[in-house]
Structure formats: structure tokens, C-alpha cells
Amino acid sequence: MPTDDDDCLFCQIVRGSVPSNIVFEDDLVFAFMDTSPINPGHLLVIPKDHAAYLEELDEETGAHMFRLGHRLAKAIRRSRLRCEGVNLFLADGEAAFQEVFHAHLHVLPRFNGDSFRIDADWQRRSLADLEESANQVRSGLQWLATSVELTPGGTSSQ
Missing domain, CATH: 3.30.428.10 (HIT-like)
Incomplete structure (x- = not known):
């Protein structure tokens, strides 16, 4: 249920x-x-x-x-x-x-x-800015790995 x-x-x-x-x-x-x-x-x-x-x-x-x-x-x-x-x-x-x-x-x-729009101020970012963001995401993944084991493909093994 x-x-x-x-x-x-x-x-x-x-x-x-x-x-x-x-x-x-x-x-x-x-x-x-x-x-x-x-x-x-x-x-x-x-x-x-x-x-x-x-x-x-x-x-x-x-x-x-x-x-x-x-x-x-x-x-x-x-x-x-x-x-x-x-x-x-x-x-x-x-x-x-x-x-x-x-x-x-x-x-x-x-x-x-059609009338649907997603609008933003799209701006190209430097590789250094992107790497900093990537590091932050990797940090989040590392935190998750301690609470949920991830397989190499990125899926939960639980």
C-alpha cells in the first residue's frame, strides 16, 4: 500500500x-x-x-x-x-x-x-569556474558515498 x-x-x-x-x-x-x-x-x-x-x-x-x-x-x-x-x-x-x-x-x-519558455541569462563560464563547480559536486558525491554505496556506473547498490 x-x-x-x-x-x-x-x-x-x-x-x-x-x-x-x-x-x-x-x-x-x-x-x-x-x-x-x-x-x-x-x-x-x-x-x-x-x-x-x-x-x-x-x-x-x-x-x-x-x-x-x-x-x-x-x-x-x-x-x-x-x-x-x-x-x-x-x-x-x-x-x-x-x-x-x-x-x-x-x-x-x-x-x-508554442507558449512554453525557459529563459535565463545564459553565460559562458571559464574552465576554472566550471572546475570549481565540478569539485563541489564531487564533494557532494563523496558525502553520498559514505551514506549510500555507489557502484562504478553511478547507481545505488542498495
Whole structure:
């Protein structure tokens, strides 16, 4: 039985107490139509167990969500929906524009001239700046390795 949060909209959808247009369901994940789609065919893939953020999501379920997102993107491209491209988008935290605090992956069919934008002040960085950032990420990986053993491929061995 999945764990949930009584106040979480997505947990209510998984329980069936809020209606949704289900596209796919298995023991780990649930995929359904976004009720405020950017484009027709906009889907959400969520874990059945409540996890507000990626950090709370177990790696197996996270990988399963992305595998399903990949499969759904292929399905959208083969459907009659307008689709010239696909974005897989996951917002983790308020600063990343997460609005529903239950981890979820958007599968967004895209076409030239649609309204979806991700805009930033893209700036080229020096190799030295990039190396400093890389060192910080490596430090985080080293910390994780002490709490979760990583295999050479980068996946959890637990």
C-alpha cells in the first residue's frame, strides 16, 4: 500500500478521491493528464508513494519515472497529437518552480510557436569556474558515498 499525505493533491489522485485521466499505472507510478496543460498531451508521472522532493524519492522509483516518461514521450510522438519535440521537466523545490510538493515529472509535447519558455541569462563560464563547480559536486558525491554505496556506473547498490 502506497504511503501518502492526506493533504497532497497528487496523493488524492492516486487514492482516487480526486478524478484524473489515467494514462498508465503500475505498482510504483501513476501517469495522468495535467489539468492545466501547456499543450495537448501534457502528462504528469508521479510516484505512488508520497515524496515531496527528489531527495525523498528512492532511486529505483525515480529511475522508473524517467523510463516511463521516455516511453510516454515516444507514445505522444506516435499519436495524432501535435508534437515536434518533447521536454521532460522535473521541478525540485520552490526555487525551481515546483508548485505541487509531490515529486512529479512533466512530459511536455512541444511544437514550434508554442507558449512554453525557459529563459535565463545564459553565460559562458571559464574552465576554472566550471572546475570549481565540478569539485563541489564531487564533494557532494563523496558525502553520498559514505551514506549510500555507489557502484562504478553511478547507481545505488542498495
